[in-house]
Amino acid sequence: MPKYLTLTDYAQITGSAPIKRQSHGWRAKCLQRLVRLDMPVPQTIALSFAVVREIATGAQMNLRHLLSHFPQGQLLSVRPSAEHPQWGGPAAILNIGMNDEKHAEISALHGEPVATEIYLRFVQAYAAHVAHLDPDMFDAPEPCLPALQAALRDYEAEMEEPFPQSPAQQLADVLRSMARAWEGTSARLLRQAKGAPVDAGLGLVVQAMAGGFGAGESGAGLIRFINAETGAPQVTGRFRSRSQQGQDALKTGPDLLYLTRDKRGPSLEERCPEAFADLLRHGQFARERLREEMEIEFTLEDGKLWVLDAVTVQRSSRASVRVAVDLANDGIIERDEALMRIAPKALSELLHRQVDPRARADTFVRGIAASPGAAIGRVVFSSTAAQACHARDEPCILVRRETTPEDIRGMHAAQGVLTERGGMTSHAAVIGRGLGVPCVVGASRMAIDDRHKTVRVGTIMLSEGDMITVDGTNGVVLMGAVALQEPALDDRFAMLLDWADARRDIDIRANADTPADARIAREFRAQGIGLCRTEHMFFEDDRLTLMREMIFADAPEDRSDALERLLPMQRADFIELFEIMQGQPVCIRLFDPPLHEFLPHSKEGLRFLADALGKPLSEITRRADALSEFNPMLGMRGVRLGVTIPEIYEMQARAIFEASIEASRRADPVVPEIMIPLVSAMREVELIKSRIDAVAATVRSRMGADFDYRLGVMVETPRAALRAGDIALHSAFLSFGTNDLTQMTYGLSRDDAGRFMSDYVQQGVFPEDPFHTLDLDGVGELLRLGGERGRAARRDLTLSICGEHGGNPDSIRYCRELGFDYVSCSPFRVPVARLAAAQLVIEEAG
Numbered sequence: 059m060p061k062y063l064t065l066t067d068y069a070q071i072t073g074s075a076p077i078k079r080q081s082h083g084w085r086a087k088c089l090q091r092l093v094r095l096d097m098p099v100p101q102t103i104a105l106s107f108a109v110v111r112e113i114a115t116g117a118q119m120n121l122r123h124l125l126s127h128f129p130q131g132q133l134l135s136v137r138p139s140a141e142h143p144q145w146g147g148p149a150a151i152l153n154i155g156m157n158d159e160k161h162a163e164i165s166a167l168h169g170e171p172v173a174t175e176i177y178l179r180f181v182q183a184y185a186a187h188v189a190h191l192d193p194d195m196f197d198a199p200e201p202c203l204p205a206l207q208a209a210l211r212d213y214e215a216e217m218e219e220p221f222p223q224s225p226a227q228q229l230a231d232v233l234r235s236m237a238r239a240w241e242g243t244s245a246r247l248l249r250q251a252k253g254a255p256v257d258a259g260l261g262l263v264v265q266a267m268a269g270g271f272g273a274g275e276s277g278a279g280l281i282r283f284i285n286a287e288t289g290a291p292q293v294t295g296r297f298r299s300r301s302q303q304g305q306d307a308l309k310t311g312p313d314l315l316y317l318t319r320d321k322r323g324p325s326l327e328e329r330c331p332e333a334f335a336d337l338l339r340h341g342q343f344a345r346e347r348l349r350e351e352m353e354i355e356f357t358l359e360d361g362k363l364w365v366l367d368a369v370t371v372q373r374s375s376r377a378s379v380r381v382a383v384d385l386a387n388d389g390i391i392e393r394d395e396a397l398m399r400i401a402p403k404a405l406s407e408l409l410h411r412q413v414d415p416r417a418r419a420d421t422f423v424r425g426i427a428a429s430p431g432a433a434i435g436r437v438v439f440s441s442t443a444a445q446a447c448h449a450r451d452e453p454c455i456l457v458r459r460e461t462t463p464e465d466i467r468g469m470h471a472a473q474g475v476l477t478e479r480g481g482m483t484s485h486a487a488v489i490g491r492g493l494g495v496p497c498v499v500g501a502s503r504m505a506i507d508d509r510h511k512t513v514r515v516g517t518i519m520l521s522e523g524d525m526i527t528v529d530g531t532n533g534v535v536l537m538g539a540v541a542l543q544e545p546a547l548d549d550r551f552a553m554l555l556d557w558a559d560a561r562r563d564i565d566i567r568a569n570a571d572t573p574a575d576a577r578i579a580r581e582f583r584a585q586g587i588g589l590c591r592t593e594h595m596f597f598e599d600d601r602l603t604l605m606r607e608m609i610f611a612d613a614p615e616d617r618s619d620a621l622e623r624l625l626p627m628q629r630a631d632f633i634e635l636f637e638i639m640q641g642q643p644v645c646i647r648l649f650d651p652p653l654h655e656f657l658p659h660s661k662e663g664l665r666f667l668a669d670a671l672g673k674p675l676s677e678i679t680r681r682a683d684a685l686s687e688f689n690p691m692l693g694m695r696g697v698r699l700g701v702t703i704p705e706i707y708e709m710q711a712r713a714i715f716e717a718s719i720e721a722s723r724r725a726d727p728v729v730p731e732i733m734i735p736l737v738s739a740m741r742e743v744e745l746i747k748s749r750i751d752a753v754a755a756t757v758r759s760r761m762g763a764d765f766d767y768r769l770g771v772m773v774e775t776p777r778a779a780l781r782a783g784d785i786a787l788h789s790a791f792l793s794f795g796t797n798d799l800t801q802m803t804y805g806l807s808r809d810d811a812g813r814f815m816s817d818y819v820q821q822g823v824f825p826e827d828p829f830h831t832l833d834l835d836g837v838g839e840l841l842r843l844g845g846e847r848g849r850a851a852r853r854d855l856t857l858s859i860c861g862e863h864g865g866n867p868d869s870i871r872y873c874r875e876l877g878f879d880y881v882s883c884s885p886f887r888v889p890v891a892r893l894a895a896a897q898l899v900i901e902e903a904g
Contacts, residue, residue: 081106083139083261088348088368095347097340097365100268101128104139105233107259114237121226124264131160132266133176134225136232138240139261143369145249147260148239149187151232152302153180153267155225168271172300175201176271181209181221184228188235191216229264236262268364269357270302275330277301278357278366281317283341286373289380289550293318293338295353297326302357303366333363344368349390351381375404376546383550386557393557394900400554402867402894406430406531408551409886410494411542413529419536422526423515425501426812427533428482429490430886433474434527434539437520439511441468448472455528457513459506460809461486463655466597469495474528476535478504481812483797483829483862489594491862491884492575496530500812555583555889558896564873565880566891567643569860571595573631576638578885583892586643587635588793588882589733589772589860592710593651595631596624603670605656610671610681614705621709628710632717632730641726645793645860645882646714647772648746649706650735652695654685691801696736696774700746711750715757718765731768733793738777740784747788772860774798779844786848786855793882794844796861796869800828800837832863838872845876858882867894874898 079087086104093099103124105113113119128134134154138147156177164173178201186193195212198205213221222228239245240260249258270278279297284290297315316325317334327334337354344352348368355367373381379400386396410431435453438444441464447454448471456472458465460479469475469489473496477486480499490497504515511522518537520526527540567588568579572595579587596605601624608620635644658664664682668675687693700707711732718728734746747769758764770791773779779799782792801808808829815827824833832838841859848855857878863869865887873881874895883891 077104079141081108081259081261083107083141083259083263084143085137085139085263085367086261089263089265091348092344092365092368095340095343097343098363099365100266102263102265103127105262105264107261110233110237110240110260110262113233114241119230119233121229125226125229128266131155131163131225133160134229135265135267136229136236137263137265137367138236139263140249140254141258142254144252145254145258146245146252148236148245149183150303151180151183151187151236153177153183154228154232156180157221157223157225157228159223164271170203171201172271174203174206175300176302178206178209181206181213184221184232185209185213187239188231189213189217190235233262236260265366267302268366269359269362271300272358272360274360275299275333276358276360277315278303278355279315279317279326280305280353280355281337281341282351282353282371283338283345284351284371284373284377284381286371286377288546289351289373289377289384297358303355305355330358330361333358333361336363340365345385346390349385375400375407376548378404379408379546379554380548380550383553394561394903396554397558397561397893397896398900400893402890402897405551405889405893406886408546409889410496410531410545412531413527413536414541414543417541419527419538419540422518422520422535422537423476423498423501423504425476425498425533425535426481426487427530428480428484428487428499429475429495429497430531431474431494431496432527432529432531432540432542433496434525434542435473437513437522437524437526438468438472439506439508439513439522441465441471443522444468444471455526457506458486460484461489462659463593463597463651464659466594469493474530475499476501476526476528478502478506479812480809481815481829482827483800483808484812485809488797488862488884490530491886492569492571494578494886496528498528498530498533498535501535502813551889555892558893559583560896561899562892562895563899564870564878564895566888566895567645567858567860567880567882568885568888569864569882570635570885573634573638575885576635579888580638580640582885582888584642584885584888585880586645587639588645588858588864588880589795590635590644590646591650592628592646593649593655595628596656601627602656606667607671608706609653609656609685610673610678617703618705621705625709625713628713629717629720632714633721636717636721636728636730637725641728643729643731645731645733645770645791646710647733647735648697648710649699650696652685652687652690652693653699654682654687654690657682657685691798691807697734697742697746698736700734700749701742704749707746708749708753711753712757715754715765715767716761718767719757719761719763722765729766729768731770731791733770733772733791735772735795736774736798737771737785738775738781740781740788743771743785743788770856773844774802776803776840779840780847782844783847783851786851789848789852789855791856791858792844792848794841794857794859794861796832796837796841796859796863797829799840799861800833800863803833803837803840804828829862830866832866832869832872834868834872841872842876845878849877856880865891867891867897870894871898 077086077090082104135152137150140147161173161177182196185191185196196209210221277299278301281295285292295317318327319325351371352368353371357364382396382399385391386393413432435455438454444456453473455474456468457476475497477499486499506513513520525539527536565585567586568584569589570576570579570587571591604620604624611617668678714730718730721728768790770789772795774795818824845857858880860882864881865883
């Protein structure tokens, strides 16, 4: 037998007992607050999570006690009240208690059309949500008496019983239906996708229907007190006459009123100035006492105001920042609370153009959201074509199977990048984030035909020159040009981050490879450059030719000659970096990639190179083949180049030292940091250190100037982390390059893992993509061991991470726990990291 339930576990909104959102839900809690603010809220009863669960399991209900709180014949509504508004809930049901008798009563008071519309709406809602009948059966073009009579006949025919006339039965059926809908599989999966726990409860709010119809001004509306896009003070909303719920005012049609005086039509402010003034007063009072910007749902009954509900205004990230800062500046909330109200990820939306959420467009392909922001441009398939578009001032999107260092110039020229392969730490993703270029990678469903310059997804084919929109925030590519929203970096944004800087206890640096990157880093208040990848400086046309001369040199002196001509270019780059950073630390990683990345990959490119170097094509081809490797990521690169071809690192060290002397003469003293990549053994560090020290001594002697510098290691191999104690003896700092460290720890190619990573995550092999979220159990353990062993050997050792994980809040949390000195991330992630670091301090303070 089903359990019998008397519904004693309910709470009156008007009662003195406090209602908790953990037991009755957000709507019940909010309504009680509105009542305590003396707002005119209709009589309301809140059912707890426990009661609703009992109803869902089949408990019978004695509703006499609950109904005794309402006048005889009072129409009721039932609305969901989950713990968090984003978790949703079943649709609200209005006008419970409507029957033939009530129809006759309302007809006598307000006329048959009013009564018929109310009754028909209730029958339609009851049939669809309670009886679970096909809603199309009950559609009616107009709410007229024949339509109502037809709906009642159809209900009886389908259910084999008349439409229920007992208000108690109607209420019991509605409560049971909503309770069971919450427990359904689809509803559970939907709310879990929004962050709800598996056992999330649902409360229900039973409320007297109020207003909407009457001889005087009657209806329903919604009012907001801010602009939902900008957060600026602005009264917006609508009011619909002869309506019972605020959502009706959002529909087009007759009987609509604007709220404030408007040239386009009549307004509520003119029709009902007293009610409008009351709404403004309630909005201000709610802001001060509820400490939020609220949207109020209200009704009027012969000019009398009723407040049915109030919810937090759904708003853009830009508006959220302004609201939080303004509330703090007005003394309504503390600065710490303002900081905690903004999700760090939301700041990314303010730094870039974004697809307008109101825009509608067909999707071409989906991939991985690798670099946030949105861009519109014409499809091009090569860096050369991208540069040609840039020269003509035509926006373009670079579409590639995957990008290589040779595509740097094309990525600079393009407005966005789309690749078939790759993951969160692929070349396109890392460079895209550094440049602030929207990027979607791993779009594996598309097929590129370079020969015919087309890209196809299923039956849809795009040719070079076709227009597309890349949404790097959501990992979507849209057909055509779509409306975009501009970035929103205003004074509130800057103020919020100033407050964050006052609270955080870990430094935030930026990964910056060019002067343009460094300027962005300064603009976003990075505390230095944590990673400058010098190889990206060599892909300009004049430098690339010299690099290739150096690679194909027949003798060491020829190699030195090419490097000597590269030296002033490198020196000029470093001087500009130092001057932009104004005395802040700049950590320069010595040359890292394998040399074959600087060679052309096509026959045409090889022929051009042979002409440029004056060598036979056969020799160029042979030596290019000799430089190729089976696994270049684990081959001749990084420190291995520095050991075997020492002239490269010696040239770079000389350029750094000469630049630091020149920059120090012009402005603040510079103490450059030089980082050795891909170390796995202490002896590698000893060899490079001895050569760099010798270069420093030569520069000091030749230029008659003294300078300081710091030498450190980029920890990218598991062995370097395990032998950090040995390596630290010759290092001033260890910076963990978590991109390659993750790759080597897992044995995964970061450019190819995207092909199967989603399957691995879905099947629980990995909780998250380790290239996106730092793996604390494996890679994190190497960070902990390396940090502990390094500092055991050298107490003043500086520790940091400089991979793309550096901008992730969870990674920052872990680095703080390990006692790291700073994190370094892409320039456009610096604001995110600044806020996240401050929030961690506030969390710990309780």
